Amino acid sequence: MNTSPQYYFDQAIEPFYIAFLAVCLVISAQIYSRIYSSIGRENEIKALKRIIWVYVIYTAENMLWVILSFHTSLYKFITFIEYTDSGVLALFTYFWFLFAYSFLNDFSEKSTPVEIATALPFVTSAVITVSYLLNFAGILGRERFDSDLLYIMNTLLDSVYLVLAFILTLYRVLQEKYKTRRHHFLVLLRCIIYPAIGAGFSFFISYVPYIILSILPSIIEILIEMQNANIYTDALTQINNRYRINEYLEKHWERCSEDHPMAIYMIDVDKFKKINDTYGHLTGDKALVAVADAMRDFATEGMIIGRFGGDEFILLDSGNHDPEQLMQGLRKNIADISDQRGFPFRLTISIGYAVCTSPEETIASVQDRADRELYIDKKR
DSSP: OOOOHHHHHHHHHHHHHHHHHHHHHHHHHHHHHTOOGGGSOHHHHHHHHHHHHHHHHHHHHHHHHHHHHTOGGGHHHHHHHHHHHHHHHHHHHHHHHHHHHHHHTTTOSSOOHHHHHTTHHHHHHHHHHHHHHHHHTTSSOSSOOOHHHHHHHHHHHHHHHHHHHHHHHHHHHHHOOSHHHHHHHHHHHHHHHHHHHHHHHHHHOTTSOHHHHHHHHHHHHHHHHHHHHSOOBOTTTOSBOHHHHHHHHHHHGGGOOSSSOEEEEEEEETTHHHHHHHHOHHHHHHHHHHHHHHHHHHOOTTEEEEEEETTEEEEEEOSOOOHHHHHHHHHHHHHHHHHHTTOSSOOOEEEEEEEEOOTTSOHHHHHHHHHHHHHHHHHO
8 A cells, every 4th residue: 555645735735625616616606695696796797797697607617627637537527527627717818808898887787899809819719718628539630639738828818808907907007196086996906916926836736726716806805895995875764875965076077177167066955963862863764865856856957966975965066157146946846845744844955065166176165165054054
């Protein structure tokens, strides 16, 4: 009986490898089950789920390959898995690139020419992989294709997606001057680098699942970023939260001009503490929901509404609406909804607004001017 250290090491590789891949499958399944509609936009969630599905398939195929690899009688089936696995990895890198590109473009619902054009490397990879599978089955070609060439070509095509995603993301990081969005893009940049490092290590040690190991942290970090940054909806009122409002302002602030002004309206519920103290916090919550509903019904083209915190709301207007008419109309909407919902008090608001006509003025300074006007209105 062979009792050398090398023998025991070789015997330990297979169960360790299988256990490791099983853990990755369990973690990815747990992540998938925790992706709820509240953590981001529909397109964003679909894109992440698509990545996880392909990752699960790739990991499961690797596990099956390890289980069967020691059985030489299953050589043909093992080779089939190897070829398929190469194509699945190409699909993953393609989906990963699409996710990164959409991430950088706020997950626009419309397909762009770039997205369509960048399908070419994956289509090429798919054709190559299918050709090798048909050749291995004896359907295509008289002589067996060189399998090393398949792996080299697919690796090069995979690299195209990683390099493109890296360049585009790095460019956005360097160009972005707002801290919130720069951090957003830096997270994506790290998540592109992890798989690239794993792929690099796999060139030197092919029997360690570096790629699978490096992809998992990327998926986890993207999910955390989505939870931290893309939960745009206020849980109580179901309108935009403060984070979403700040991100919107940062994104559109450069467009402020005399011809395209941005007005910020700060809105506060009058005597809200008294409402809470007198009628209870449940009624207070209903009052906040009523204000949000009235603002939602009132908002028209060019307006963005949100809850800024507590009993304070915000309305952004890039549609150049008349301020007096806007404030009068909003107050009327809130008065109407107060009557409709039968509150035992009169629901009213105070409003202060300020207008930005140049991006040279900071967001904070315009908000501060609006807050001062709000304070004046509350004193009346």
